[in-house]
Amino acid sequence: MKKLLFIAMLIVPWLTMPFLGRSALKRYLPAAIFMCTFVKAIDMYGKQKRWWRFYKGMPPFKSVDFLNLGPYFVTSLWMLKMTYGKFPLYLISNIVFQFLFTFLGLKYLKRYKIASLVRLTKFQYLAIDFLRALLLYGFQYICDLGHIKKT
Template sequence: MKPTKLFYLAVLILPWLTVPFLGKNALKRHLPAAIFICTFTKIIDTFGEKKRWWRFYKGIPPFDSMNFFNLGPYLVMSLWILKMTYGKFVLYIISNAILHLLFNLLGLKLVDWCKIFTLEKLKKPQYFCINCSRALLLYGFQYIYDHNKK
């Protein structure tokens, strides 16, 4: 499969079609945390690419393929996972661990095949740990955001 501009646009746009089902209150409540974690992820992406942990394929200039993945499925999934599990920390951890494990087992092959990114120096268990750390950071940000808002 040769990636096209249409594919990258679909990766970006299709997840956003689910956002109206989140509800206005959930969107307003969790959007700052989702934006924070996507910004943090971009920083990690840049650092990891310089360290050759992974390599991103070209997307639609001036963006690489990971920008489309980060602003599409990753941001929207962050909103959904917070909506469904926030306030239930054990459920949040278990849900994220399962999602990240599935991504490690199946998703990494898919994103390489779809020409989004591929791991280079980083091993799958290390990538799993990075993802779990980001999940903790996302929850922590939302927790602090909620408590500062009160």
């Protein structure tokens, strides 16, 4: 059952990619790649500090990699496509999404032994997620500034 969950977490979000559109993918891909790399670094740092625990995954990935390369990566693309340029909507959407993940999603991650919080409270984790959302938007903004200067 757990292996099936890992595979679904990795594949199902990617099934939405054709609906994203080529131009949106091209525009937002650098920000999504940057964020997944940054999130991986934060995950490693947080694991070292015992903020959270990641349980055994399925080779060649750790359990957190399934989240990072599946839902988190694809959701970053969709969130930018749907809300970029409308900062208040972006913030509200992210806060709602992160709140749901923190207070509902983490419960399932712990139940299925994928990940769990150790030394962080849910509100501290929510704050980290909020900062990540600001970084994602800021990175995209800088990418767009660079693109404007090139043309």
